[in-house]
Amino acid sequence: MNNQTIETILNHKSIRKYTNEPITKEQIHTIVQAAQQASTSSYYQAYNIIGITDPTIKKELSLISGQSYVENNGHLFIFCANLNRFLLKTDESFKEKITENLMNTEHFLVATIDASLAAQNAAIAAESMGLGICYIGSLRNNIAKVDQLLNLPPFVIPLFGMTIGYPDQEPERKPRLPIEAVYSENSYPQNNEETEKYIDEFNEILGAYYENRTENNRSDTWTDQLHRKLSKPVREDVTTYVKSKGFNKK
Amino acid sequence: MNNQTIETILNHKSIRKYTNEPITKEQIHTIVQAAQQASTSSYYQAYNIIGITDPTIKKELSLISGQSYVENNGHLFIFCANLNRFLLKTDESFKEKITENLMNTEHFLVATIDASLAAQNAAIAAESMGLGICYIGSLRNNIAKVDQLLNLPPFVIPLFGMTIGYPDQEPERKPRLPIEAVYSENSYPQNNEETEKYIDEFNEILGAYYENRTENNRSDTWTDQLHRKLSKPVREDVTTYVKSKGFNKK
Numbered sequence: 001m002n003n004q005t006i007e008t009i010l011n012h013k014s015i016r017k018y019t020n021e022p023i024t025k026e027q028i029h030t031i032v033q034a035a036q037q038a039s040t041s042s043y044y045q046a047y048n049i050i051g052i053t054d055p056t057i058k059k060e061l062s063l064i065s066g067q068s069y070v071e072n073n074g075h076l077f078i079f080c081a082n083l084n085r086f087l088l089k090t091d092e093s094f095k096e097k098i099t100e101n102l103m104n105t106e107h108f109l110v111a112t113i114d115a116s117l118a119a120q121n122a123a124i125a126a127e128s129m130g131l132g133i134c135y136i137g138s139l140r141n142n143i144a145k146v147d148q149l150l151n152l153p154p155f156v157i158p159l160f161g162m163t164i165g166y167p168d169q170e171p172e173r174k175p176r177l178p179i180e181a182v183y184s185e186n187s188y189p190q191n192n193e194e195t196e197k198y199i200d201e202f203n204e205i206l207g208a209y210y211e212n213r214t215e216n217n218r219s220d221t222w223t224d225q226l227h228r229k230l231s232k233p234v235r236e237d238v239t240t241y242v243k244s245k246g247f248n249k250k
Numbered sequence: 251m252n253n254q255t256i257e258t259i260l261n262h263k264s265i266r267k268y269t270n271e272p273i274t275k276e277q278i279h280t281i282v283q284a285a286q287q288a289s290t291s292s293y294y295q296a297y298n299i300i301g302i303t304d305p306t307i308k309k310e311l312s313l314i315s316g317q318s319y320v321e322n323n324g325h326l327f328i329f330c331a332n333l334n335r336f337l338l339k340t341d342e343s344f345k346e347k348i349t350e351n352l353m354n355t356e357h358f359l360v361a362t363i364d365a366s367l368a369a370q371n372a373a374i375a376a377e378s379m380g381l382g383i384c385y386i387g388s389l390r391n392n393i394a395k396v397d398q399l400l401n402l403p404p405f406v407i408p409l410f411g412m413t414i415g416y417p418d419q420e421p422e423r424k425p426r427l428p429i430e431a432v433y434s435e436n437s438y439p440q441n442n443e444e445t446e447k448y449i450d451e452f453n454e455i456l457g458a459y460y461e462n463r464t465e466n467n468r469s470d471t472w473t474d475q476l477h478r479k480l481s482k483p484v485r486e487d488v489t490t491y492v493k494s495k496g497f498n499k500k
Contacts, residue, residue, distance in 0.1 A: 002280070005255040005378035009284045009371050030252070032433045034259045036426040038370060039385045042479055043472070045427050054436045080438075085431070086480055088446050089473050098480045105492050106390065106485035109362060113387075113409065116366030117373075120288060121259050124374055128255035135289045137363075140356065151437045159363065176286040177295050181335070183282045186304045187401045188330075196338050222293070223339050229292055230336055230348045235356035239500065242355050248498065250489065 008128045013173050015132025016069045018165030023074035027129060031164070034125035035118040046083055046107075047115035049122075050150055050158075052076040057149055061161065064145055065138035074131065074165030078139070078146070079119045081111035081247070083155040099246065102155065108248040115159050126164050136161030143241050155246045172213050177202050177222075199223060258378045263423050265382025266319045268415030273324035277379060281327075281414070284375035285368040296333055296357075297365035299372075300400055302326040307399055311411065314395055315388035324381065324415030328389070328396070329369045331361035331497070333405040349496065352405065358498040365409050376414050386411030393491050405496045422463050427452050427472075449473060 002010070032049060040046070052058050053075075061078075062071035070076060083102045087095050101107075123133045137160045139146050146158045176182075181198035189195055203221035210220045243249050252260070282299060290296070302308050303325075311328075312321035320326060333352045337345050351357075373383045387410045389396050396408045426432075431448035439445055453471035460470045493499050 003254070003378050005258050006280060006284060006375050008255050009375055010287050012287050012289070014289060029429070030256060032429055034256060036429065036432055037260050037262050037423075039262070039264060039373065039383075041385070041387045043424070043475065045432065047432075048438070049433045050438065051433065051435045057436055085445065085449070086476050088442055089449060090477070094477070094481075098477075101480050101483050104483070104486055105489040105498065109390075109409065109488065110387070112359060112362050113366045116363045117370045117385075120367045120370035121374070123289065123367075124371070125256050125259055128253050133289075135291070135367075137291045137360070140359075151440060153438060156438060159359065173287075174293070179279070179282055179286065182286060182295065182297070183299045183301065185301045186307055188298070188300065188403060188406060190401060192338055195335065199335070199339060225293065226336050227340070227344070227348075230351050231344075233351050233354070236354055238359065239355040248355065 005128070009124060011173065012127060013171045014134040015165070015167045015169065015171070016067070016134055017167070017169040018069065018073045018132065018163070019168045021074065021166045023131070023164060028075060031122045031125050035122040038117040038121040040114050040117070041110045044110060044114060046081065046111035047118055048080050048082045048156065049118070050078040050080065052078065060149055061139060061146065064142045065136055065161070066141065067136065067138060069134065069163055070136055070161065073163040077122065077162045077164065078150065078158050079115045079160055079162065080152065080156050080158050081108070081115045083107060083111050083247070084153050087155065103246060103249040105248055108242070111247070112159060119160070119162060122162065130166070131164050132167035134163045136163060140235050140238055143238055147241070152245070157242060157245050157247060171215070172209065175202070175205050175209055255378070259374060261423065262377060263421045264384040265415070265417045265419060265421070266317070266384055267417070267419040268319065268323045268382065268413070269418045271324065271416045273381070273414060278325060281372045281375050285372040288367040288371040290364050290367070291360045294360060294364060296331065296361035297368050298330050298332045298406065299368070300328040300330065302328065310399055311389060311396065314392045315386050315411070316391065317386065317388060319384065319413055320386055320411065323413040327372065327412045327414065328400060328408050329365045329410055329412065330402065330406050330408050331358070331365045333357060333361050333497070334403050337405065353496060353499040355498055358492070361497070362409060369410070369412060372412065380416070381414050382417035384413045386413060390485050390488055393488055397491070407492060407495050407497060421465070422459065425452070425455050425459055
């Protein structure tokens with residue numbers, strides 16, 4: 001049943017090392033067009049995309065993320081949730097009213113989901129052209145600094161970056177949780193023991209993957225990774241930053 | 251430069267009327283697999299998908315959304331943000347600590363983005379098979395009721411649905427904002443007048459689209475639509491519901 005598109009989707013691997021071959025303006029245009037054609041809640045198109053070509057800004061963003069490939073790639077996109085455009089073309093009193101209505105969690109969700117659907121279209125479009133991509137959530141290590149670097153107005157926040165380029169590595173495809181742990185019918189699975197069994201199964205598969213993979217092989221499981229990461233608070237400042245931009249305030 | 255995948259992405263139109271031809275279990279399996287292969291923040295896979303086959307639940311969800319095609323389709327998926335799996339396989343004291351760390355906006359973002367990337371992979375995979383899809387944000391008209399119907403535990407919330415099926419309509423492709431209003435380089439556009447010019451341009455294109463389209467043609471613009479929708483508060487209860495599930499609390 002698999003066609004070329006499904007093959008592209010199933011073969012996704014995050015690429016963290018790129019050749020020097022540049023991405024053309026035409027490729028960037030096609031990727032952004034693909035992003036724009038994604039579904040959008042109430043036709044709001046509540047996101048914007050910023051491409052980074054300035055080496056100084058790229059360097060700064062790479063320092064925030066701690067990842068060298070944020071600097072070294074074919075192109076770098078930043079995807080922002082954006083409700084700011086709704087405040088244009090209004091008089092002051094209507095603007096106040098709209099601003100008030102945009103502050104709830106519903107609109108924070110709408111803009112985050114819109115931006116994410118657009119981003120995934122961009123990712124698939126890029127991969128279908130033989131490019132590799134990597135999402136950069138680590139820009140949220142210092143989200144207020146990213147905001148400053150990109151001159152973001154109220155109701156615009158950077159959610160994540162995406163590096164794009166011709167792959168200069170061939171990582172193995174990373175396994176996923178067993179489908180039974182992710183997909184159920186008519187109800188959330190009520191039996192935690194069963195889900196734990198699937199997680200055990202996944203830990204075994206993943207253990208073998210980590211032991212055998214070509215680069216950076218180690219002894220690890222999914223559960224151990226989660227527990228290490230979640231044992232300390234992370235990015236607590238995202239909460240106040242998001243509210244400071246008008247999102248998620250009430 | 252366009253390949254089959256990019257054609258699929260650029261031809262997206264939301265489908266709201268489906269034939270009676272059923273979707274096979276194999277198709278559902280492939281679509282969920284495609285969803286699972288999307289990028290995931292810190293490998294968290296912080297989402298789950300519930301397929302609805304029970305006609306009673308489908309009917310209830312269709313009443314919540316106010317859309318008949320939520321009942322009448324080839325298949326209905328609900329995409330949930332899910333941090334609950336992180337609380338399995340832990341002892342009580344570690345569980346408390348993790349719970350505390352999961353409550354911030356950062357983790358609410360992580361799970362919402364993960365679920366959305368997975369959903370868009372599902373959408374593209376389905377469309378590449380000749381199926382049509384429509385996102386169902388209107389499940390958030392009564393998000394607490396959806397939660398009840400699907401027996402969702404703490405740290406699992408329904409974000410949106412997706413209807414899938416063989417199209418029984420051929421809507422025109424809906425225009426998008428000019429690329430210049432969505433994509434900029436190195437900085438957010440600092441000139442609002444320029445963005446307003448692009449919105450004016452879009453309002454004209456969209457006005458013509460609404461006047462000429464085959465079904466439900468009318469006189470309207472993007473700005474007018476936005477202003478109508480945003481002039482009153484919507485889904486204010488989403489804020490408290492989300493917090494009641496542990497998300498976005500601090």
